Amino acid sequence: MKHNLGVKEETKNKRMMLFSGSSAPGLSEKIAENLGIKLGKVSRTHFKNGEIYVKFDDSVRGADVFIIQTCSEPVNEHIMELLVMIDALKRASAAVINAVIPHYGYARQDKKSEGREPITAKLLADLLSVAGMDRAILVDLHSASIQGFFDVPVDHVTAIPIISKYFKDKEIEDGVVVSPDVGGVKRASIFAKRLHFPLAIMDKRRPAPNVAEIENVVGDVAGKEAIIFDDMIDTGGTLINAIDMLRRHGAKKVYVGVTHPIFSGDVIERIQASGVDEVVVMDTLPIKKEYDPNIIKVLSIASLLAKTIKKVYYCKSVSELFKGENLV
Numbered sequence: 001m002k003h004n005l006g007v008k009e010e011t012k013n014k015r016m017m018l019f020s021g022s023s024a025p026g027l028s029e030k031i032a033e034n035l036g037i038k039l040g041k042v043s044r045t046h047f048k049n050g051e052i053y054v055k056f057d058d059s060v061r062g063a064d065v066f067i068i069q070t071c072s073e074p075v076n077e078h079i080m081e082l083l084v085m086i087d088a089l090k091r092a093s094a095a096v097i098n099a100v101i102p103h104y105g106y107a108r109q110d111k112k113s114e115g116r117e118p119i120t121a122k123l124l125a126d127l128l129s130v131a132g133m134d135r136a137i138l139v140d141l142h143s144a145s146i147q148g149f150f151d152v153p154v155d156h157v158t159a160i161p162i163i164s165k166y167f168k169d170k171e172i173e174d175g176v177v178v179s180p181d182v183g184g185v186k187r188a189s190i191f192a193k194r195l196h197f198p199l200a201i202m203d204k205r206r207p208a209p210n211v212a213e214i215e216n217v218v219g220d221v222a223g224k225e226a227i228i229f230d231d232m233i234d235t236g237g238t239l240i241n242a243i244d245m246l247r248r249h250g251a252k253k254v255y256v257g258v259t260h261p262i263f264s265g266d267v268i269e270r271i272q273a274s275g276v277d278e279v280v281v282m283d284t285l286p287i288k289k290e291y292d293p294n295i296i297k298v299l300s301i302a303s304l305l306a307k308t309i310k311k312v313y314y315c316k317s318v319s320e321l322f323k324g325e326n327l328v
Helices: 027-037 075-089 120-131 143-148 161-167 182-195 238-246 267-272 303-314 318-322
Strands: 015-020 043-045 052-056 064-066 094-103 135-139 153-157 175-179 199-208 211-218 225-233 252-261 278-282 296-299
Touching: 015 027, 015 303, 027 064, 027 303, 052 075, 052 135, 064 075, 064 303, 075 094, 075 120, 094 303, 120 143, 135 296, 143 153, 153 303, 153 318, 161 182, 161 252, 161 278, 161 296, 175 182, 182 199, 182 225, 199 238, 211 238, 238 267, 252 296, 267 296, 303 318
Parallel strands: 015 064, 064 094, 094 135, 135 153, 175 199, 175 225, 225 252, 252 278, 278 296
Antiparallel strands: 043 052, 199 211
């Protein structure tokens, strides 16, 4: 099976090539369009036992290659595909192999909370490096410290400017930004500063994986338009509880701003039935289920990633995209 996935921009001595994995072809097409180039061609198939086979149809020798692959479902399948693609590029003598990973998988397994647990975020970083990746471009990591797991350069970019502009354009007069837990305070604080809103914090306990209990709200939300800001929505337990808690504390409206829409199980239906006014997410992951566009608004990360790719390719500062602000 062949996909129209890849390609090139000539310079004096360099050649950019762009390829897409199978996880997010729509986002890859948008990035290619923003760059003004075409996606290169990749042949991929599965053997009957499930093993992945990949072959690049275009010569990559001496090229600066960018592979776009996000960690959407099935996560392990897409990670393995990315590793196989990187290995194929290395063996085909690509000059530089850049992995553009809008949503980095296993990011929540970034430390040991109990004995005999893995640190899988580090393991994945090691696998990518050993496969032959020279650089990673990542978006809104669950923990910024994950950058230190890599032995190669990492460009960590954020969707905060995109999401904050969307809410600025709403011209909310009396707003408050809400962090759903203590761990997200830094992220929410940066977002709040861009909107010039105060910050409130949810007092959350997590007795088991994918189980969250919110006990209180620290900060004034009564009569205000609240924006819950976080890096991802998975099962939605934290979010649904937070929306309910804010309503009970007198919030006039409740919005949500999130980078990664993992949307596991029936979370979309539960969010739409929660009474939330609007949920704003990025397209770092494809949303494969039906949703109400009046409640769930999807913004694109494509332009930011295209600009980042250009900066990397031409050896320019990526932080210039954020005007020197330390947003991540």
